Amino acid sequence: MFVQNFSYFIEEGFRSLRHNRFMSVVAIVTIGFALMIFGAFLIVYSNVQQITDGWIQEVEVTAYLRQGISDDAADEIKKRLWENREIASVAYVSQEQALQRFKSEHADAAYLLEGLTNNPLPASFEIGLSKEARSREAVERLVAKLGKLPELEGVQYGEEWTKSLLTFLKILRLLGFILGGLLGVAIIFIIANTVRLTVYARRDELAVMRLIGATNWFIKGPFLTEGLLQGLVGALLSLGLLFGMYHFWLPRLQASAGIFFLQSVPLSFLSVDMLLWIVAAGMLMGFFGSLMSVGRFLKI
Amino acid sequence: MIRMSNVQKRYGREFRAIKGLSLHIRRGEFVFITGPSGAGKTTLLKMIYCEQKADDGEILVNGRNLSRLRRGSIPYLRRNIGVVFQDFKLIHSKSVFDNIVFALRVVGTPKSDTKRRAWDVLRRVGLQHKINSYPLCLSGGEQQRVAIARAVVNDPAILIADEPTGNLDAAVADEIMSLLEEIHVRGTTVVVATHNMGIVHRMKKRVIRLEDGKCVSDTDAPDAFELDEDKIALVKPSVG
Numbered sequence: 001m002f003v004q005n006f007s008y009f010i011e012e013g014f015r016s017l018r019h020n021r022f023m024s025v026v027a028i029v030t031i032g033f034a035l036m037i038f039g040a041f042l043i044v045y046s047n048v049q050q051i052t053d054g055w056i057q058e059v060e061v062t063a064y065l066r067q068g069i070s071d072d073a074a075d076e077i078k079k080r081l082w083e084n085r086e087i088a089s090v091a092y093v094s095q096e097q098a099l100q101r102f103k104s105e106h107a108d109a110a111y112l113l114e115g116l117t118n119n120p121l122p123a124s125f126e127i128g129l130s131k132e133a134r135s136r137e138a139v140e141r142l143v144a145k146l147g148k149l150p151e152l153e154g155v156q157y158g159e160e161w162t163k164s165l166l167t168f169l170k171i172l173r174l175l176g177f178i179l180g181g182l183l184g185v186a187i188i189f190i191i192a193n194t195v196r197l198t199v200y201a202r203r204d205e206l207a208v209m210r211l212i213g214a215t216n217w218f219i220k221g222p223f224l225t226e227g228l229l230q231g232l233v234g235a236l237l238s239l240g241l242l243f244g245m246y247h248f249w250l251p252r253l254q255a256s257a258g259i260f261f262l263q264s265v266p267l268s269f270l271s272v273d274m275l276l277w278i279v280a281a282g283m284l285m286g287f288f289g290s291l292m293s294v295g296r297f298l299k300i
Numbered sequence: 301m302i303r304m305s306n307v308q309k310r311y312g313r314e315f316r317a318i319k320g321l322s323l324h325i326r327r328g329e330f331v332f333i334t335g336p337s338g339a340g341k342t343t344l345l346k347m348i349y350c351e352q353k354a355d356d357g358e359i360l361v362n363g364r365n366l367s368r369l370r371r372g373s374i375p376y377l378r379r380n381i382g383v384v385f386q387d388f389k390l391i392h393s394k395s396v397f398d399n400i401v402f403a404l405r406v407v408g409t410p411k412s413d414t415k416r417r418a419w420d421v422l423r424r425v426g427l428q429h430k431i432n433s434y435p436l437c438l439s440g441g442e443q444q445r446v447a448i449a450r451a452v453v454n455d456p457a458i459l460i461a462d463e464p465t466g467n468l469d470a471a472v473a474d475e476i477m478s479l480l481e482e483i484h485v486r487g488t489t490v491v492v493a494t495h496n497m498g499i500v501h502r503m504k505k506r507v508i509r510l511e512d513g514k515c516v517s518d519t520d521a522p523d524a525f526e527l528d529e530d531k532i533a534l535v536k537p538s539v540g
Contacts, residue, residue: 208389215372
């Protein structure tokens, strides 16, 4: 019986879509555009997150040794550093190596070193972080721990830009929630209105259904299917539009000189998970939209 | 089969459609409900199939107390009650055959049975040659026969008809009543609300007469007409 009812719901859902062709197309296109806007936002968000994830993973902590620490003592400190779970790699850069590096990296500023009798550059450890330490909080904890070591003079990492990057991501996420919420409400109302028109057009039929003993769910079924189908087709349309924009419009945008940021970064499309979420969201909103309309009708 | 005890029904604050009505219709009976417009005939029928709820009193249908019936159980009660209306209430976008199939589908009849049963019932009402027609292409009498076919296709224990001949001429009305009689003979309890005293006269069945929401007479079949001749004469001019 369930299979029979289900096939009836699908059949009737499609019949209703065909019957109210104009309204259905308007609803589907509107849903398509609304979900496309949300999808575009998701693309931006996921790419920014991917980029910042990459940057945070590349964060290196540099711990400078006090003057006069011998290489043996430095070896000892290196061993102690290794004991930290947050540390994945430690490279010792002696004073001499630091000077060589400076010279090779700043060949044009070699005059700065002229006249110096002592090497002013400190020896340091370049510390790579393990996976579990790749968050702002973990980095700060590690830095605080290193700061307590008396042999170390100072610890440096890109704290400023890491912080602002993470704040930016938070704001972006908040914006996403607001945008998603507003678009979601809009979609639910669009579908509710379209289904309400169908319900109104078929009110006599529904009255007959009630009289001959149809359960409320049997009456609601075709309308819920109609809402689901509108949500599904709208979501697929939005994915089509997004895919088209991503493949045809974005390369041209990247090629144009104005957007320097996009030029250097390889952008990616939405993940399969996110695509499925958009489709599921479209269908769910379609379902609730029509439930609102039919529920109200059946209460009368 | 249907028992009402001291039933009251109000519309709004002022209008009392049914005032302390008590009656008992036994299984397998054929009963006419008569009375002038506004007497409460339609309200009485609506309360039987739960389209209206009594404000007071008790209604038992097929052993179920309607005042204690949950909303979700109403569809299952209705599956045991066929209803026929004056305005037929057919679905115009579906063919005659599909109107019947639809009624079978609603109650979950297996697809393999629906065609055979729809065909059988349409043959019973003499419309096997009209299965592909649409309701609006049929005469009033034919539409009413489709409505009756739809009402009985699920073999309900009770058939309720609210002015089933109201829109039909005398000859067609007689045909419809013969059909209802045939359904009754097969064991269905039939309750017909009507103005048409001519039909009531010819059918010689039990007659419950309502006036102003109250039962003013309840006459068993054999005596009905000797007793009510005066009233029949009074009501007849209002029949369209």
